[in-house]
Amino acid sequence: xxxxxxxxxxxxxxxxxxxxxxxxxFKNKAIYGLLGNNGVGKSTLMNLMTERxxxxxxxxxxxxxxxxxxxxxxxxxxxxxxxxxxxxSLKVRQIFNLTxxxxxxxxxxxxxxxxxxxxxxxxxxxxxxxxxxxxxCKIIVAFCVPVKYVLLDEPTLGLDANHRNLFYEALxxxxxxxxxxxxxxxxxxxxxxxxxxxxxxxxxGKIILNNSIEIIMKNSFAITGSKDDVKQYTRNLNVIGKxxxxxLSTFYVYDHINNQTKxxxxxxxxxxxxxLLICLSNIGKEG
Amino acid sequence: xxxxxxxxxxxxxxxxxxxxEGILNGSFNAGTRIPSTTxxxxxxxxxxxxxxxxxxxxxxxxxxxxxxxxxxxxxxxAKEKIKKERQNNFYQSKIIKIIREARELGFTEDDLIKLIxxxxxx
Numbered sequence: 077x078x079x080x081x082x083x084x085x086x087x088x089x090x091x092x093x094x095x096x097x098x099x100x101x102f103k104n105k106a107i108y109g110l111l112g113n114n115g116v117g118k119s120t121l122m123n124l125m126t127e128r129x130x131x132x133x134x135x136x137x138x139x140x141x142x143x144x145x146x147x148x149x150x151x152x153x154x155x156x157x158x159x160x161x162x163x164x165s166l167k168v169r170q171i172f173n174l175t176x177x178x179x180x181x182x183x184x185x186x187x188x189x190x191x192x193x194x195x196x197x198x199x200x201x202x203x204x205x206x207x208x209x210x211x212x213c214k215i216i217v218a219f220c221v222p223v224k225y226v227l228l229d230e231p232t233l234g235l236d237a238n239h240r241n242l243f244y245e246a247l248x249x250x251x252x253x254x255x256x257x258x259x260x261x262x263x264x265x266x267x268x269x270x271x272x273x274x275x276x277x278x279x280x281g282k283i284i285l286n287n288s289i290e291i292i293m294k295n296s297f298a299i300t301g302s303k304d305d306v307k308q309y310t311r312n313l314n315v316i317g318k319x320x321x322x323x324l325s326t327f328y329v330y331d332h333i334n335n336q337t338k339x340x341x342x343x344x345x346x347x348x349x350x351x352l353l354i355c356l357s358n359i360g361k362e363g
Numbered sequence: 364x365x366x367x368x369x370x371x372x373x374x375x376x377x378x379x380x381x382x383x384e385g386i387l388n389g390s391f392n393a394g395t396r397i398p399s400t401t402x403x404x405x406x407x408x409x410x411x412x413x414x415x416x417x418x419x420x421x422x423x424x425x426x427x428x429x430x431x432x433x434x435x436x437x438x439x440x441a442k443e444k445i446k447k448e449r450q451n452n453f454y455q456s457k458i459i460k461i462i463r464e465a466r467e468l469g470f471t472e473d474d475l476i477k478l479i480x481x482x483x484x485x
Contacts, residue, residue: 244408252401252411270409
């Protein structure tokens with residue numbers, strides 16, 4: 077099985093350790109969410125995975141083969157990010173043709189269908205498109221190139237609610253017809269969490285969380301009640317965040333819980349992914 | 364079918380519940396095909412594996428049956444089975460909660476029975 081493997085990866089920019097000793101594996105045919113606050117190293121990681129930049133140390137392999145100077149391996153990946161690689165004078169149609177020349181087997185049929193759905197005029201020049209439509213053009217290319225790994229760095233940048241809706245639909249559509257690996261970074265966690273198989277959460281250049289969404293959600297709880305009760309109930313649990321309203325407390329817990337609440341007057345609810353990630357990124361910041 | 368993901372249940376269970384709901388209220392009758400995994404995942408932006416897990420739960424419970432290449436179909440006595448299961452769970456899932464809340468509000472047993480009777484008269 078072809079897999080992407082990241083081995084002891086470090087990246088230093090201007091004496092700053094942007095990525096610290098990263099080890100990761102990406103399985104085939106799964107949708108990954110690469111999540112984290114601004115500036116934690118998500119884009120750097122994606123650039124490294126497609127060798128747009130070179131690592132300070134460590135290496136990345138596909139199916140056991142180092143990607144460094146390896147065109148065969150790199151040909152299996154496509155990265156969408158905020159860089160515009162296309163000349164502004166190219167028409168959308170020409171961009172599709174060009175991609176076909178580079179990668180081969182471009183899915184023109186699906187590209188046409190998506191362009192229609194998004195209302196993208198194929199005869200317009202790339203430089204004349206609005207920010208949102210540039211993103212749409214790049215999304216369509218990303219969904220129609222015949223690669224095994226599609227990396228989408230902030231694919232919803234500049235998209236309105238309706239276009240984001242179309243994007244999620246198109247993603248499921250193309251993934252259902254041709255299951256392949258998608259690695260997606262996004263700040264719209266509530267919108268994207270239902271689509272994911274796996275979550276990788278980066279904070280300060282380190283992997284904080286790396287698991288299937290199912291297991292993560294199984295261990296994420298919000299426990300509400302009077303402060304004393306909540307404190308007592310969570311005394312042996314991994315508390316990652318707290319919210320107090322007078323004496324009414326909610327403690328956020330990332331741990332295994334068996335629903336033994338009989339002797340406590342508390343409410344145990346699930347915590348959503350967004351809350352979990354906010355808690356995890358603030359650990360250690362408060363006293 | 365509408366899925367509300369603010370709920371505290373895992374999504375695959377919500378998918379299963381919603382399909383059960385549809386069978387119960389007559390949207391999906393015995394012998395008819397339910398929407399495909401792709402249709403459901405595209406409509407609600409859910410990972411297809413999650414949808415499939417919810418559906419497989421219903422296959423295990425014998426409420427749906429897979430016809431290779433044609434999709435998932437509602438079994439003959441699915442509706443009865445769901446009703447039965449929900450009747451069995453009614454005390455655990457509903458009554459206990461109502462009593463707990465009634466106690467917090469200071470209602471006695473008699474008060475609660477009176478309220479239930481009032482509900483039945485409407």
